Amino acid sequence: MQTILADVGAGALMQLGPYKIDAKLGEGGMGEVFRATDTRLHRTVAIKMLRGQGSTDPSARERFQREARAASALNHPNICTVHDIGEANGQPYLVMECLEGETLRERLRREKLPLPELLDLAVQVADALEAANTHGIVHRDIKPANIFITQRGQAKVMDFGLAKVNRAIGDEEETAPMVTELGVAMGTVAYMSPEQARGEPLDARTDLFSFGGMLYEMAAGVRPFRGASTALVFEAILNRDPVAVTELRPELPGKLDEIIRRLLVKDRDLRMQTAAELLAQLKGLKTETASAVQVPAAARPSRRRLVAGVAAVAVAAVGGVAAYRTMGLFGTPIRSMAVLPFENRSGDSAQDYFADGFTGALTTEFGRIQDLRVVSQSTAAKYRSTKKSSAEIASDLKADAVLEGSVARTGDRVHVAAELVRASNGRHIWAETYERGSSELFAIEQEVTRAVSAAIHVPLGQPEKQRLAQTRSVNPEAYDLYLRGLSHAVRGDEKDTDQAIGLLEQSAALDPSFLPTQTNLALVYGNKSLYFRANDPQWEEKGFAAVRKALALDRNAAEAHYAQAVMLWRPSHAFPHREALAELRKALASQPNFDEAWHYHGLILFHVGHLEGGLHDTQKALDINPGNTTARFRFGPIYVYQQKYEDAVAALKRVPREVSPPNWTYQMAWALISLGRLEEAQRHVDAALAENRTDQGGIVHAARAMLRAKRGDRNGAEADIAEAIRVGKGFGHFHHTAYSIGAIYSILGDFDKAEEWIENAANDGFPNYSMFQTDPHLVRLRATPRFQTFLAKLKQEWEHIPGEFE
Numbered sequence: 001m002q003t004i005l006a007d008v009g010a011g012a013l014m015q016l017g018p019y020k021i022d023a024k025l026g027e028g029g030m031g032e033v034f035r036a037t038d039t040r041l042h043r044t045v046a047i048k049m050l051r052g053q054g055s056t057d058p059s060a061r062e063r064f065q066r067e068a069r070a071a072s073a074l075n076h077p078n079i080c081t082v083h084d085i086g087e088a089n090g091q092p093y094l095v096m097e098c099l100e101g102e103t104l105r106e107r108l109r110r111e112k113l114p115l116p117e118l119l120d121l122a123v124q125v126a127d128a129l130e131a132a133n134t135h136g137i138v139h140r141d142i143k144p145a146n147i148f149i150t151q152r153g154q155a156k157v158m159d160f161g162l163a164k165v166n167r168a169i170g171d172e173e174e175t176a177p178m179v180t181e182l183g184v185a186m187g188t189v190a191y192m193s194p195e196q197a198r199g200e201p202l203d204a205r206t207d208l209f210s211f212g213g214m215l216y217e218m219a220a221g222v223r224p225f226r227g228a229s230t231a232l233v234f235e236a237i238l239n240r241d242p243v244a245v246t247e248l249r250p251e252l253p254g255k256l257d258e259i260i261r262r263l264l265v266k267d268r269d270l271r272m273q274t275a276a277e278l279l280a281q282l283k284g285l286k287t288e289t290a291s292a293v294q295v296p297a298a299a300r301p302s303r304r305r306l307v308a309g310v311a312a313v314a315v316a317a318v319g320g321v322a323a324y325r326t327m328g329l330f331g332t333p334i335r336s337m338a339v340l341p342f343e344n345r346s347g348d349s350a351q352d353y354f355a356d357g358f359t360g361a362l363t364t365e366f367g368r369i370q371d372l373r374v375v376s377q378s379t380a381a382k383y384r385s386t387k388k389s390s391a392e393i394a395s396d397l398k399a400d401a402v403l404e405g406s407v408a409r410t411g412d413r414v415h416v417a418a419e420l421v422r423a424s425n426g427r428h429i430w431a432e433t434y435e436r437g438s439s440e441l442f443a444i445e446q447e448v449t450r451a452v453s454a455a456i457h458v459p460l461g462q463p464e465k466q467r468l469a470q471t472r473s474v475n476p477e478a479y480d481l482y483l484r485g486l487s488h489a490v491r492g493d494e495k496d497t498d499q500a501i502g503l504l505e506q507s508a509a510l511d512p513s514f515l516p517t518q519t520n521l522a523l524v525y526g527n528k529s530l531y532f533r534a535n536d537p538q539w540e541e542k543g544f545a546a547v548r549k550a551l552a553l554d555r556n557a558a559e560a561h562y563a564q565a566v567m568l569w570r571p572s573h574a575f576p577h578r579e580a581l582a583e584l585r586k587a588l589a590s591q592p593n594f595d596e597a598w599h600y601h602g603l604i605l606f607h608v609g610h611l612e613g614g615l616h617d618t619q620k621a622l623d624i625n626p627g628n629t630t631a632r633f634r635f636g637p638i639y640v641y642q643q644k645y646e647d648a649v650a651a652l653k654r655v656p657r658e659v660s661p662p663n664w665t666y667q668m669a670w671a672l673i674s675l676g677r678l679e680e681a682q683r684h685v686d687a688a689l690a691e692n693r694t695d696q697g698g699i700v701h702a703a704r705a706m707l708r709a710k711r712g713d714r715n716g717a718e719a720d721i722a723e724a725i726r727v728g729k730g731f732g733h734f735h736h737t738a739y740s741i742g743a744i745y746s747i748l749g750d751f752d753k754a755e756e757w758i759e760n761a762a763n764d765g766f767p768n769y770s771m772f773q774t775d776p777h778l779v780r781l782r783a784t785p786r787f788q789t790f791l792a793k794l795k796q797e798w799e800h801i802p803g804e805f806e
Helices: 002-009 058-072 104-110 115-134 186-190 205-220 230-239 254-263 275-290 309-317 349-367 377-383 390-396 438-456 462-469 476-489 494-510 515-532 537-553 558-568 577-590 595-608 611-624 629-633 635-641 645-653 661-674 678-691 696-710 714-728 735-748 751-763 776-782 785-799
Strands: 014-016 019-027 031-038 043-050 082-088 091-097 101-103 147-150 155-157 336-339 373-375 401-410 413-422 428-437
Touching: 019 043, 101 104, 104 147, 104 205, 115 147, 115 155, 115 205, 115 275, 186 230, 205 254, 205 275, 254 275, 336 349, 336 377, 349 373, 349 377, 349 401, 349 438, 349 476, 373 611, 390 401, 390 413, 401 438, 413 438, 428 438, 438 476, 476 494, 476 515, 494 515, 515 537, 515 558, 537 558, 558 577, 558 595, 577 595, 595 611, 595 629, 595 635, 611 629, 611 635, 629 635, 635 645, 635 661, 645 661, 661 678, 661 696, 661 735, 678 696, 696 714, 696 735, 714 735, 735 751, 735 776, 751 776, 751 785, 776 785
Parallel strands: 336 373, 336 401
Antiparallel strands: 014 019, 019 031, 031 043, 043 091, 082 091, 101 147, 147 155, 401 413, 413 428
């Protein structure tokens, strides 16, 4: 099969017996579908082939053959015709009519069905069911994804892979067991009958219940039975009655609601009993309404809308897979969403990190889409175990929709359930469940991303399409170690950093090609070097080695370029601003919703004096992730550097001091000192030093030195300067302390020392031209020729660093 695929992709023509393959139409969980020419009859057909393990799996082959026998036994205009079945190189294939159009699922997502179109399609499908039931065939998987609508508006029932045959076909009598395929969609679950959900023997009445669920959705625009997990959907099917469709669409006739209610009776003995009765009821209703309602021309499917459906029918025709070539949806476009914390359904709270990891991975995947704003994981995490509805959460987060669900890991199997809910009306736009091996977890993530993108019709650029088309497996043990490593990495102290390093190194040893492990290894190595072991070069060397491995795996990976920027922008590399900014811009070009990349980009910009650019990028990070308190803190320093001291005080009060205790105290004190509120500044400084005498970077001592200089206490100021140098020496961002010392010496009138310290700050990563030329603390220093020459040189460097990125 792989040879065929490769050749077709290259444009070659392959031959399967009398069938010449022309093009690949689509693929799904079981196999692939190709457009072909029957060279004997000169007609276009669709050929469906099993692939991979499905071609050798006896149950898959048996289902494939059952589909062929069941469908070929039926000759009906509303059932997709099967022409032939064969085998090539040990791989079975099915030949069927090639259709152009769209699935009913796609049609429902685009807009509500006008009543005449609704009844016309319902009559056709009911007619097909009546024919199948007459031949003793129970479809068992009636749902919108298995109903195809041709360009002429003809309904075709497809995919008899789950069909149960209760009477002889030829010389063989079959009663096929219920089949559950890997990755069967929640759409299948959502239309199950109660008896099917309970695993009881089935007869034709199960198709009537499924048809009733589908007819409800055709009328109301939503499924009758919904829930965030398979269990909740089953519970609704077994115990709950849906709201009447006439409450959701009052313009619909009461008789339609009555038909639907009779179909959805949970006790099958009390349910409508035959497809013949259903067909008669629908035809009668169609006749009654025909004279009163005409289908508007605009409501009829146009050729332009339906021509893309050739691929859709190909996907729908692959057993166990729903088609997702959505052309539109109800309501306004969705351009922002939040991935809410997925619930851990493993029954083991120790697996919470696994659910969090899957949530984060999905958030990252959606964040890569250029035209979709995605709320950060840390912000969405606040709604774990909330009693708020999905619509309320979406409103809080200013998101058009929320994705929610659950994940359970048992042994080497993973079960994932997910659904997308529109904020404006709480409607379920999309829902699926997946049951796979642990090694296929990333394939699930990409499938969810592709399906949701299609469901909300968000445009994808070519790089996004290429990335989502590439799937890979991951070593389950390596992935588990990776998630455990992340849970320690976010805590930040040296002990947890060492644990994160150990776990991530084990993950990388098991699966060196897993890019997230390499990028996060780079970051924790960098943290170890910058914050805990600056004098031990091995950690920085390991960090850059991990970055190189990540970029070798994917030169466009946003996370790799971000890690490269973080590793570069540090004292050991003399803070190469332009190189670090270039790496961050590569990251943002690949992943526009990468809030930390925006934050870091803004951080560098305001360090070099592009204050407005820094403000813009910091706000951009917060727009993506309102919960990024570190980014929110940055407004304080930027306003201080702009001499907007009142704004700085207000901004700092909006974030907890714990976000960065020494720096928060320093910036608050500096703003208050500049406003002349010395006593208030003193209280903040004294409280901080009483709480923590360590004073990382010596920055709080520098603030106290400025207080003393303002009061004329030169000896006290110089004593604090000496202490700031002693405790701050070697700190990665000592440049803020160096600038403060220069400003203090400017106030004291010692311009040589002031010049020396300001230049030290500039050379050590803080060449803040905009601030240096306007800071009132440097007024006397700016009058000196030496400092004027320094500022002129600094301005040239400032002008060569681009201050904006869009």
